[in-house]
Amino acid sequence: TMGDGVAALILLIAFIAFAILFARRRSSQIDDIERGLPAELRGAEIAYAERTFRSHRHRLVARLDRAYRTPAGVQLVELKTRPRDAVYMSDVIELATPRVALQYGSGETVSDEAWVVVQNSRSGSRRPSKVRLLGLSEIAAMRERYVAVVHGRVTRPAPARTPSQCDHCAHKARCGAKYQDRA
Numbered sequence: 001t002m003g004d005g006v007a008a009l010i011l012l013i014a015f016i017a018f019a020i021l022f023a024r025r026r027s028s029q030i031d032d033i034e035r036g037l038p039a040e041l042r043g044a045e046i047a048y049a050e051r052t053f054r055s056h057r058h059r060l061v062a063r064l065d066r067a068y069r070t071p072a073g074v075q076l077v078e079l080k081t082r083p084r085d086a087v088y089m090s091d092v093i094e095l096a097t098p099r100v101a102l103q104y105g106s107g108e109t110v111s112d113e114a115w116v117v118v119q120n121s122r123s124g125s126r127r128p129s130k131v132r133l134l135g136l137s138e139i140a141a142m143r144e145r146y147v148a149v150v151h152g153r154v155t156r157p158a159p160a161r162t163p164s165q166c167d168h169c170a171h172k173a174r175c176g177a178k179y180q181d182r183a
Contacts, residue, residue: 036117036126041075044068047108053101058140062098073109074102076133081119087129091116093142096134 034042048067054060066077076095095114103110112133119126134142148154166172 038128041068055101055104060101062101064098075111076114078116083121087116
């Protein structure tokens with residue numbers, strides 16, 4: 001009947017409209033994910049996102065923001081939102097630790113260079129910065145130092161470089177070292 005044909009046409013139009021809206025929404029999500037990435041990672045496959053990796057051999061557990069699969073291997077990306085467009089040593093450590101855990105846990109080749117993408121909390125702009133990651137021996141030394149501090153085996157801890165670094169340290173109460181102006 002004529003009514004069935006009109007209903008089918010309306011249903012077809014609704015389906016097409018839904019498909020277009022879904023495609024646009026998906027496209028804008030991809031654009032937002034890739035906004036701020038360096039050119040070499042745009043369009044690359046996201047290998048891992050928001051995932052925790054463990055290396056029992058090195059006694060490391062680390063959470064990774066993103067990893068992209070490229071022809072040269074896996075490239076790690078740390079996403080940060082801050083009022084200043086700055087990359088800190090803590091960012092490098094945050095990337096180096098999952099690199100060791102991922103590489104030794106999965107056997108995949110992971111680049112010793114990574115990206116920190118800083119989104120400015122005021123303007124919303126994003127800027128990628130390439131960083132060279134610490135090696136396995138440096139990560140192992142930092143891990144051993146951390147364990148020594150946590151277990152109270154450090155008799156003379158080094159003071160923080162800045163007051164805010166000392167103030168935000170989780171071990172401030174047990175440490176005993178105070179910030180000292182090293183100028």
